[in-house]
Amino acid sequence: MRPRVYLTRRLPQAAVDIVTAACETTFWDDEALPVPRETLLRAVAEVDGILTLLTDRVDVELLDAAPRLKVVANMAVGYDNVDLPALTARGVLLTNTPDVLTETTADLVWALILAASRRVVEGHRLIAAGGWSTWSPMFMVGQDVHGATLGIVGAGRIGAAVARRAVGFGMPILYHNRHPSPALEAQIRATPGAAIRYVPNLDDLLTESDVVVVMVPLTPETRGMFGAREFALMKPTSVFVNASRGPVIREAELIDALQRGRPWAAGLDVFEREPIGADHPLLTLPNVVLTPHIGSATVATRTRMAVVAATNLVAALTGQPVPNPVNDGGRLRVERRAPPV
Numbered sequence: 304m305r306p307r308v309y310l311t312r313r314l315p316q317a318a319v320d321i322v323t324a325a326c327e328t329t330f331w332d333d334e335a336l337p338v339p340r341e342t343l344l345r346a347v348a349e350v351d352g353i354l355t356l357l358t359d360r361v362d363v364e365l366l367d368a369a370p371r372l373k374v375v376a377n378m379a380v381g382y383d384n385v386d387l388p389a390l391t392a393r394g395v396l397l398t399n400t401p402d403v404l405t406e407t408t409a410d411l412v413w414a415l416i417l418a419a420s421r422r423v424v425e426g427h428r429l430i431a432a433g434g435w436s437t438w439s440p441m442f443m444v445g446q447d448v449h450g451a452t453l454g455i456v457g458a459g460r461i462g463a464a465v466a467r468r469a470v471g472f473g474m475p476i477l478y479h480n481r482h483p484s485p486a487l488e489a490q491i492r493a494t495p496g497a498a499i500r501y502v503p504n505l506d507d508l509l510t511e512s513d514v515v516v517v518m519v520p521l522t523p524e525t526r527g528m529f530g531a532r533e534f535a536l537m538k539p540t541s542v543f544v545n546a547s548r549g550p551v552i553r554e555a556e557l558i559d560a561l562q563r564g565r566p567w568a569a570g571l572d573v574f575e576r577e578p579i580g581a582d583h584p585l586l587t588l589p590n591v592v593l594t595p596h597i598g599s600a601t602v603a604t605r606t607r608m609a610v611v612a613a614t615n616l617v618a619a620l621t622g623q624p625v626p627n628p629v630n631d632g633g634r635l636r637v638e639r640r641a642p643p644v
């Protein structure tokens with residue numbers, strides 16, 4: 304009998320085709336809105352696998368509702384929406400979608416760096432409000448990006464792609480991870496004149512950088528990593544960009560810091576509680592640029608992510624090698640299990 308799966312959102316047809324070719328498939332037939340929790344809990348009762356988005360909470364309650372579940376294929380590289388220890392304890396495999404979104408997300412980080420540094424959105428708003436009267440020497444002046452020191456917190460796949468782009472802007476690069484990355488350093492130094500340095504102490508990176516980009520995963524260790532203390536260390540001319548996860552930042556403390564002018568400006572793609580509304584206090588600040596969690600949002604990349612998630616799901620349920628397992632223990636159990644009856 305073919306495995307049964309549930310897709311928690313309407314996906315690009317290329318991904319649906321992969322799943323339906325191998326599995327009995329039901330899905331939440333809406334592209335824009337997440338499946339309501341009660342519907343999801345009912346839908347997973349008989350399934351062997353689910354394809355989830357980062358808007359779906361995969362926790363003990365859901366696992367209890369899905370006794371046959373063998374695999375959760377998350378259509379994202381981040382998986383902080385999933386209770387990984389709970390999945391692993393039950394031998395349920397988790398997969399994610401790394402790599403295919405790396406360059407696209409790095410592009411968006413750069414959009415935020417440039418827009419926040421050069422007041423792009425503020426300028427647009429000013430014109431739209433009829434507030435542009437003349438050219439004057441210090442009108443709408445921002446901060447230079449070229450030649451500025453870039454500090455990357457979380458220089459993994461995406462952070463490294465951000466760093467590669469910085470070489471073209473002539474920016475010296477600092478990075479802070481738990482471990483240095485000789486591969487990244489070699490890649491950057493392959494360009495004559497390009498400079499990169501590992502900074503083991505986060506405080507040092509914050510005091511030395513002109514632009515700070517955060518690209519760490521959300522974990523117990525990184526939750527609340529940036530607050531009033533960290534912002535106070537930054538330069539009064541600094542630009543802060545977060546495209547990782549909202550809860551890495553203590554948002555109320557960032558708002559307070561931006562009101563005080565340190566950092567000088569911020570570009571944010573992610574928020575403590577998403578989605579945020581038009582009444583969010585960040586929108587009262589002139590020195591922020593906000594995007595609605597669209598780091599990987601291009602047609603090509605979202606299609607690739609859906610295809611990768613579908614491929615992971617099907618591979619796990621048909622005994623094929625799984626391209627992107629997150630928890631190896633779960634994967635082994637999947638392979639040992641008898642086919643679904």
Ligand SMILES: NC(=O)C1=CN([C@@H]2O[C@H](COP(=O)(O)OP(=O)(O)OC[C@H]3O[C@@H](n4cnc5c(N)ncnc54)[C@H](OP(=O)(O)O)[C@@H]3O)[C@@H](O)[C@H]2O)C=CC1
Nearest residue numbers: 381457458459460461480481482519520524546547598599
């Ligand atoms: N805005 C958006 O739309 C998107 C957001 N994301 C977010 O970006 C995150 C990163 O993705 P990706 O680059 O592929 O992931 P990677 O795992 O490749 O990179 C994460 C980096 O963070 C570092 N890191 C992890 N924990 C810590 C810590 N406690 N302190 C300092 N550094 C740390 C890691 O290095 P080390 O292990 O040495 O510490 C690693 O270099 C995702 O988890 C997701 O949350 C991803 C895609 C799109």
Ligand SMILES: O=CC(=O)O
Nearest residue numbers: 378379380381599
């Ligand atoms: O935020 C997106 C992801 O892929 O993670």
